[in-house]
Amino acid sequence: MSFDNHIEITPQLVADHGLKSDEYLRILDLLGRTPTYTELGIFSAMWNEHCSYKSSKKWLRTLHTTGPRVIQGPGENAGVVDIGDGKAVVFKMESHNHPSFIEPYQGAATGVGGILRDVFTMGARPIAAMNALRFGAPEHEKTRHLVSGVVAGVGGYGNSFGVPTVGGEVEFDARYNGNILVNAFAAGLVDTDKIFYSKAEGVGLPVVYLGAKTGRDGVGGATMASAEFGDDIDEKRPTVQVGDPFTEKRLLEACLELMATGAVIAIQDMGAAGLTCSAVEMGAKGDLGIELNLDAVPVRETAMTPYEMMLSESQERMLMVLHPEKEAAARAVFEKWELDFATVGKTTDDLRFRVLWQGKEVANLPIKDLGDKAPEYDRPWSPARKQPALRPDDVPQMDIADALLRLIGGPSLSSRRWVYEQYDTLIQGNSVQRPGGDAGVVRVEGHPTKALAFTSDVTPRYCEADPVEGGKQAVAEAWRNLTATGALPLAATDNLNFGNPERPEIMGQLVGAIQGIGEACRALDFPIVSGNVSLYNETNGKGILPTPTIGGVGLLEDWNGMARIGFAAEDEAVILIGGRRDGGGHLGQSLYLRDLFDRREGTPPQVDLAHERKAGDFVRALIGDNIATAVHDLSDGGLAVGLAEMAMASGIGARINQLDGLDPLPWFFGEDQGRYVITIRRSDVDRFFDELLPPTALFAPWIGVTGGTALTLGEARSIPVAELREAHEGWFPRFMGA
């Protein structure tokens, strides 16, 4: 076959590679000549938004990313946080939005595969996964198809690979009609002295290709993911990769076995932009050049061109730099697992990225400019317009019991059982809290009492109304959900999903959200240790809701003492921790307004970070001291929904008073932040109010008593827990038609 590496580089070809004309001029400037076709492909792979973070880097630098437990912050395959006893948790969240819209099963599956690879690349065995999924309106013609495919894809990959999916989110909003979000999280455990990094060290060492063969799937995927969608979306199907969890499972076992031999100097998985990105990152980070010989790359199709090989996003592949004297032992490991093992290049000292094919040099580029010195933009941005506050006299009325049943029986708050029962939530035998609570909890294998808690949170409607407050709220809610199990929040990963950053109002959302996230992470000692930015989530010029998903990780010293959301026993005191003395009742941007009256109005609730911290630390102490018998954080739908969830989780009802003189609607459905509902034994009530509460200066009214088989909210009619459950469990299966 013929491959012409020196075709004319026309402005159209440059544009087709997603490169702007000023970026192309920069390339000409860097090289002092016209790039070859392969080189143009390499630049497009490295300089696209997905790989280079060129629009967000300036702002990401402002995040809080360090702390006494942080072993590795952003910039590696995943973040690493010390959990004591010589162990660390390795975790990250990453989006696979564009591919999942085009091909939901494979898009979601390879999203899970990619994030698992990021974790075990660092030497960690994956122990937990989560998925934050956002779909269009339930009634949109594509939504059911996308839900069905994405959920099956997430399950298909994670279940076969063998990692428990312990949490996540599933939400619907018309703003995702043309652009769904699939944010995959994975966490693994590693010994702190056996962590592996991507930075290559040493000149003349073998660069080894491991795993599956290279095919034509996913060519140009990262570039596709860095552009808006138009009407030609179905033509983009070939840019979606195909997942093979069986090979990934073998790759995991082979990599961990290989790492144990001491042969590995550096390792990088081939994710977005495949061979190009992994080779450039290893070299650039280590201040080394890399020379690749493509004739040695295992391929599964004939006549692949160097351009295709460099841009393929075939899955389940790794690149490593190995100690040459251990190459034979390394090869034996991969042969045992029946995976490809090929020496495809070497490290050099010339800081060039050189690619050879059929005896010719098809690319020769400055490696630092491709990698850590890629372009960076300070894009113009405009702050979000402030929404007017919702007037108290403008609150639409509804019967409290009816409103509650409609909320928990609707698309936003109904049970996600239909989804999570398609995920293996208990494999590995360590899941001590499975989906349905505030956070998933997984025991630390090999330790008698320790466990890790995982949660994923963001409230996009708040972020749109006020990006700064929304960013703060996403972090605070993640921190709160971890706290509600009794865990100490350790660190977080952020997956920032936004529209087109070239529009100042979208850029303003990104800047605002990062500011809010930064403030909250600082105030709560909850550093961001890894993350991912997904921009251009737009179809035909319509952007998604700004969605900065926060994946949080917390540590429980003893899982036996953790809290759950279900009411634990009859006749216990129900206490609202962290309420507002004036009753609060913030209904701006609430689910009550949006889901029941289709009104997206008002300011989102303010997040008082000092209050968050005080309330959370108090609740955690109450769990640790075995005072709190059940704990649930309050968020979407407010107090009424929180109480209903606590009742449904155990079957025990409760009778709740509304505070004297307060309007019941805002009291039960307001979404004020920094609040928890807890229950305590009657015998602890005096001690709680006389000794434990006063030093905190928190407001924590005793609002009711557990018992019976119905939930009674103030003057509203009693709702049997069975009726709550029926409403809660019914929506999703009905919606999906099964």
Add this chain to the structure above:
Amino acid sequence: MNATVIVFPGSNRDRDMIAALTAIGGKPPRVVWHQSDALPPSDLIVVPGGFSYGDYLRSGAIAARSPIMQKVRERAEAGVPVLGVCNGFQILTEAGLLPGVLMRNASLRFVCREVKLSVENTDSVFTSGYRPGAVIRCPVAHHDGNYFTDDETLARIEGEGQVAFRYAQGTNPNGSRNDIAGVFNDRRTVLGLMPHPENLIENAHGGIDGRPLFEALLKAA
């Protein structure tokens, strides 16, 4: 107890099974890689769950034809207890060691949830730790657990007491005929079941209804 766990590429509940056997049996089982042609002397051979060879073909079909399964068949014929869980059950049916086949779940979806099982026959080394007629809790996690046989075989296994476990109280998660969750061979020395007793053996799992199965095997060894 000298237990042996067979591991194929794609096995993924091998670690859960090894943990259960170690916790209850008091010592770790031996782990035999599928390419091995030697099977150590064993009181129990376990084929664990997972997605052997990716299960891209019929679940268990490729693993059933691997060389190690010939050795397992020889031991089974000699009367050594063989336990297959989930993918292991699929492999044992594909290998012809157990009657029937496991089809895709009736819902066509993977299902992971807790079900109820009635213990149908306690006269075996696997089930002697349960009370006759006991109903126990147990989790399932599978895509292809829909047990099927022709009418003649169904009548025979029902008549010969080869049904070990049945989904109880309306919890059949996959459409299995006669709610069958686990079956024996005709001598009741080979057991295959879709649910995961190894995932319900300690308080951290939320219950210990899976323990008696392993304890009975330990006692018999």
